[in-house]
Amino acid sequence: MSCTKEEIVKCCASDARDAKYALNNNDFAKHRFPKKQAVDVRFENITYTTWSWSMTRFQKETKRILHGVSGLFKAGEISVIMGPSGAGKTTLLNILAGFTTRGSAGVVKLNDTIRDKSPRFRKLSAYIPQDEELRMALTVKEAMTFAANLKLGYSVSNDYKKQQVLELLEMLGLENSHHTLTSRLSGGQRKRLAVALELLSNPPILYLDEPTTGLDSSSCTQCVSLLKRLAQEGRTIICTIHQPSALLFEMFDKLYALSAGRCIYDGNTKDLVPHLSSLGLQCPPYHNPADFMMEVAIGEYGTDMNVLAEAAKVKQFDKIGESTKEKESMSCSLFDEIKPEEKAHDKSPLPAAVVMQFLLLYKRNLLTTKRGYIYFINRLLAHVAIGLIFGYLYKDVGFGANTILANYVYLYGSLLLIVYTGKMSVTISFPLEMKILTREHFNRWYKLTPYLLSVILIEIPFQVICTWTYIAISYWLTAQPVDFRLYLFILFCTLSTLCAQSWGYFIGATTPIKVAVFLGPVIACLFSVFGFCIRFFDTPYFFRWLFHVSYYRAGFQGIVYSIYGLNRPELYCPEEAIYCHYSDPTNFLKEMDIVDVDLVSNISVIVVIWCLMNAATYLTLWIKLNKR
Numbered sequence: 301m302s303c304t305k306e307e308i309v310k311c312c313a314s315d316a317r318d319a320k321y322a323l324n325n326n327d328f329a330k331h332r333f334p335k336k337q338a339v340d341v342r343f344e345n346i347t348y349t350t351w352s353w354s355m356t357r358f359q360k361e362t363k364r365i366l367h368g369v370s371g372l373f374k375a376g377e378i379s380v381i382m383g384p385s386g387a388g389k390t391t392l393l394n395i396l397a398g399f400t401t402r403g404s405a406g407v408v409k410l411n412d413t414i415r416d417k418s419p420r421f422r423k424l425s426a427y428i429p430q431d432e433e434l435r436m437a438l439t440v441k442e443a444m445t446f447a448a449n450l451k452l453g454y455s456v457s458n459d460y461k462k463q464q465v466l467e468l469l470e471m472l473g474l475e476n477s478h479h480t481l482t483s484r485l486s487g488g489q490r491k492r493l494a495v496a497l498e499l500l501s502n503p504p505i506l507y508l509d510e511p512t513t514g515l516d517s518s519s520c521t522q523c524v525s526l527l528k529r530l531a532q533e534g535r536t537i538i539c540t541i542h543q544p545s546a547l548l549f550e551m552f553d554k555l556y557a558l559s560a561g562r563c564i565y566d567g568n569t570k571d572l573v574p575h576l577s578s579l580g581l582q583c584p585p586y587h588n589p590a591d592f593m594m595e596v597a598i599g600e601y602g603t604d605m606n607v608l609a610e611a612a613k614v615k616q617f618d619k620i621g622e623s624t625k626e627k628e629s630m631s632c633s634l635f636d637e638i639k640p641e642e643k644a645h646d647k648s649p650l651p652a653a654v655v656m657q658f659l660l661l662y663k664r665n666l667l668t669t670k671r672g673y674i675y676f677i678n679r680l681l682a683h684v685a686i687g688l689i690f691g692y693l694y695k696d697v698g699f700g701a702n703t704i705l706a707n708y709v710y711l712y713g714s715l716l717l718i719v720y721t722g723k724m725s726v727t728i729s730f731p732l733e734m735k736i737l738t739r740e741h742f743n744r745w746y747k748l749t750p751y752l753l754s755v756i757l758i759e760i761p762f763q764v765i766c767t768w769t770y771i772a773i774s775y776w777l778t779a780q781p782v783d784f785r786l787y788l789f790i791l792f793c794t795l796s797t798l799c800a801q802s803w804g805y806f807i808g809a810t811t812p813i814k815v816a817v818f819l820g821p822v823i824a825c826l827f828s829v830f831g832f833c834i835r836f837f838d839t840p841y842f843f844r845w846l847f848h849v850s851y852y853r854a855g856f857q858g859i860v861y862s863i864y865g866l867n868r869p870e871l872y873c874p875e876e877a878i879y880c881h882y883s884d885p886t887n888f889l890k891e892m893d894i895v896d897v898d899l900v901s902n903i904s905v906i907v908v909i910w911c912l913m914n915a916a917t918y919l920t921l922w923i924k925l926n927k928r
């Protein structure tokens with residue numbers, strides 16, 4: 301389905317300014333996506349119920365949000381879901397998009413094929429949430445290029461992808477913003493970029509939640525003009541809008557109005573006023589029909605919503621006859637009977653392979669980290685500063701028998717520091733990323749495994765550099781032995797900080813940000829107690845299991861044993877000291893109950909916990925992304 305430039309301008313530009321925009325933006329007419337099948341979205345008897353636990357009544361309470369709504373959104377049209385705040389617009393859109401599944405019932409059909417959870421249906425649509433989050437540290441062109449490589453993969457040439465990116469940016473009026481950071485784009489430009497990113501895979505259906513919210517009237521008109529043009533190419537565009545201006549309202553083909561979870565109008569926008577008039581609701585002259593509908597929906601005219609809902613049902617019922625006739629002549633069902641000529645055109649590019657997804661995501665993270673290098677420098681400087689402070693506080697305590705307790709505290713403090721920094725530097729990364737991850741994953745940019753690997757692996761070198769910098773400064777200042785013990789010290793510190801990182805990811809993935817930032821330190825503190833100045837047999841029975849699962853204990857005992865065990869020769873006892881009880885460091889290790897430490901099993905404990913925590917993080921994210 302295509303239209304001439306004049307038709308587009310006539311359809312889209314309702315005032316001179318938009319006509320100019322549309323005319324100037326003649327690249328739209330130039331740009332042609334590979335033809336995709338037209339997909340109608342039909343939904344029947346959709347309900348949505350939420351439940352919560354009432355603490356006062358001490359029972360489960362359910363709340364019905366959508367009361368069995370039905371309708372049809374056709375390909376080639378731009379349809380809008382409207383209604384007062386809380387009417388259920390976003391809920392309905394989310395259910396249609398497949399974004400919400402839990403709590404909903406009813407049937408959604410795409411060209412009469414019942415949609416299930418199969419990925420083949422996900423390919424057919426893209427969902428753009430209201431507060432679409434973008435990667436702020438990337439420029440517009442970088443964001444588009446990464447998305448193109450992820451979504452179009454390597455089954456198409458780089459030239460084709462480059463051309464798609466350039467043409468889309470031109471089409472969406474972002475041709476002058478190629479090198480602008482996303483964080484510096486205006487609200488309208490961000491919305492257009494969000495649409496451009498999803499258009500790369502050329503989905504036949506676009507769901508947009510309040511695409512005009514937060515935009516000025518000019519940007520609103522541009523945004524809806526764009527959507528209208530996309531619809532005219534044969535796509536199904538479904539969006540929710542709060543309260544459009546009369547100008548904007550005219551641009552929509554179809555209105556689906558909701559009030560308190562029930563449909564009160566389903567039809568062409570131009571038929572709204574006559575329909576309401578037939579029910580005795582006269583829209584005042586020069587009044588915006590959209591405003592009038594909203595006033596009716598919130599009960600300003602005292603109308604019984606049951607009457608409106610019944611009238612809407614009758615209207616829908618009348619249309620069933622028409623649509624049945626249409627259905628008979630309709631092109632085909634979704635997957636089985638695609639016309640051969642459409643099939644020939646429908647060479648949908650395959651997304652990047654999992655390994656390529658990982659490499660692309662890693663590269664993207666690297667670029668983002670490079671742009672935020674100040675954060676890394678601060679982190680490094682903090683380790684340098686604390687290394688110097690600890691180093692001077694515990695200067696030269698490493699080789700004396702009379703300073704062994706001070707050194708013990710230095711070793712404890714050092715491990716605590718790198719466990720904290722390892723954990724806290726990543727604890728909030730998932731809470732901050734969750735919205736963007738959800739959108740990109742839902743729109744099939746990539747799989748969870750390459751994403752998680754790219755996040756974990758990007759952080760490891762940074763934390764390792766910080767840890768080693770701290771060790772280089774403080775180990776030298778505190779005069780620890782410089783032999784194989786140094787390597788063991790580095791090994792245990794590095795493994796412990798990475799294990800703490802995996803805990804940080806897990807806490808961030810499972811708990812809200814406010815909880816995560818205090819739970820992280822609390823858990824680190826709790827585990828650090830086991831093994832430090834407390835012996836296993838002095839611990840109450842019911843806490844003893846914590847000794848076994850504490851990676852901190854495994855790391856700390858590993859460090860202390862590496863420094864003072866493994867046949868360390870007698871420690872230096874200064875002349876002024878009358879007696880040095882710990883000249884033989886084994887005495888100290890016995891008192892601390894750090895004897896017969898099996899370093900390999902300690903390393904194994906840390907590595908196993910690292911693996912388990914990363915697996916738990918994966919599982920948590922998987923549940924969050926797939927069980928909505």
Ligand SMILES: Nc1ncnc2c1ncn2[C@@H]1O[C@H](COP(=O)(O)OP(=O)(O)OP(=O)(O)O)[C@@H](O)[C@H]1O
Pocket residue numbers: 350351365383384385386387388389390391392542
């Ligand atoms: N998971 C949930 N738990 C409890 N209530 C919910 C849940 N999801 C939605 N609701 C409730 O359902 C109603 C409809 O929400 P929805 O977000 O769909 O409204 P809306 O029409 O999009 O409103 P707005 O225009 O203000 O965004 C609201 O009262 C909301 O509080």
